Amino acid sequence: MIIVLLGPPGAGKGTQAKKIEGEFGLTHVATGDLLREAVRRETSLGKQAQDFMLRGRLVPDRIILDLIKNKIRGGASGFLLDGFPRNIIQAEELDELLEAENKKLDLVINLEVNHNEVIDRLNGRVICPECGKTYNVDHFVDEPLVCKDCGSRLSQRSDDNPDAIEERLKVYLRHTLPLIDYYKEKGILLSVSGERSPQEVFHRIVDLLQRVEDVH
Numbered sequence: 001m002i003i004v005l006l007g008p009p010g011a012g013k014g015t016q017a018k019k020i021e022g023e024f025g026l027t028h029v030a031t032g033d034l035l036r037e038a039v040r041r042e043t044s045l046g047k048q049a050q051d052f053m054l055r056g057r058l059v060p061d062r063i064i065l066d067l068i069k070n071k072i073r074g075g076a077s078g079f080l081l082d083g084f085p086r087n088i089i090q091a092e093e094l095d096e097l098l099e100a101e102n103k104k105l106d107l108v109i110n111l112e113v114n115h116n117e118v119i120d121r122l123n124g125r126v127i128c129p130e131c132g133k134t135y136n137v138d139h140f141v142d143e144p145l146v147c148k149d150c151g152s153r154l155s156q157r158s159d160d161n162p163d164a165i166e167e168r169l170k171v172y173l174r175h176t177l178p179l180i181d182y183y184k185e186k187g188i189l190l191s192v193s194g195e196r197s198p199q200e201v202f203h204r205i206v207d208l209l210q211r212v213e214d215v216h
């Protein structure tokens with residue numbers, strides 16, 4: 001099964017991806033992680049990507065697509081894509097890539113969270129620099145801001161400030177939102193409200209995925 005996870009920044013995509021990965025044995029393919037790994041391992045794609053990153057430029061689609069292709073060819077049976085595609089052009093490129101590999105996208109899960117809720121969440125979001133776990137500052141009333149899993153001091157991501165948040169939401173609305181119609185027309189979109197607890201959202205996703213698996 002190949003699944004794409006969509007949703008605005010702060011919708012909880014990373015949290016849900018980890019849970020889905022464990023429950024359904026899918027390989028979580030997060031483009032940010034793929035890029036970091038390629039740069040760290042100094043692969044040829046990693047070096048090309050780093051050139052763009054060091055100049056403060058966006059990494060071109062063809063590099064990201066090649067990273068995804070390598071991962072998909074790696075042999076695992078199912079994938080969960082998170083962070084890609086971000087626009088219609090990338091969605092079409094992904095379709096072509098999968099077709100060339102004799103695969104197809106089975107499902108797109110769209111986590112829906114309204115604009116104001118997203119802004120509140122991102123403004124209050126703190127992240128563990130060690131293990132990547134995210135929290136909301138509201139959950140630390142009289143406690144020190146440290147990670148409950150590994151004890152590291154939590155901090156805010158540099159792009160979780162109000163101006164950067166507005167900018168990211170603008171980009172999401174302009175480029176990523178049209179993907180919802182794109183996948184709806186293909187008949188593979190499943191929308192899930194992301195405005196509940198992570199556990200409740202996850203149960204809803206499991207429920208939907210099991211129904212899809214039954215049909216297959």
Ligand SMILES: [Zn+2]
Nearest residue numbers: 128131147150
């Ligand atoms: Zn941690």
